[in-house]
Amino acid sequence: MGKSNWKLGITVLVVSVISLTLWFGASSGTPPFNILGESGGTTVNLFLLLIGVVTYVWFWIWAIIAIGNIAQEKGYSKTGFVVFAIFLPIIALIVALVLQPSQAKENATVAAQMVKCPACAELIQPDAQKCKHCGEILVQQE
Numbered sequence: 001m002g003k004s005n006w007k008l009g010i011t012v013l014v015v016s017v018i019s020l021t022l023w024f025g026a027s028s029g030t031p032p033f034n035i036l037g038e039s040g041g042t043t044v045n046l047f048l049l050l051i052g053v054v055t056y057v058w059f060w061i062w063a064i065i066a067i068g069n070i071a072q073e074k075g076y077s078k079t080g081f082v083v084f085a086i087f088l089p090i091i092a093l094i095v096a097l098v099l100q101p102s103q104a105k106e107n108a109t110v111a112a113q114m115v116k117c118p119a120c121a122e123l124i125q126p127d128a129q130k131c132k133h134c135g136e137i138l139v140q141q142e
Helices: 003-028 037-073 078-087 089-098 103-113
Strands: none
Touching (some): 003 037, 037 078, 037 089, 078 089
16 A cells, blocks of 8 residues: 555544534534534534544444555555454454465465476476476476
């Protein structure tokens, strides 16, 4: 995930916290928040609540997708981690950060470096002098 994605998530969280804080202050009627009086203050209160709740929900959607992306970069199921993060977001984040890259991802990297034996078409190491599957002596190409 790029740095701009992290900045966006933090910005959305800050906006939601500020909006909800202002809403709690405005709903209690304490002076500098409820500046429009009783009639206009209600509209401001609802607006602050709406902004706070919407940005809070956006933050959690962003965080859940970010957790899925972290898991996917390590070779695990993005969908599985998104579902995990919906129910237990903090635990899913910790697990995604602590997990080592999956063995399947490492195997795919090794398999991408392998070459086919000209005799039996099995995958072998590029430096091999003899095929481990059919015993064919290989000529190194330079």
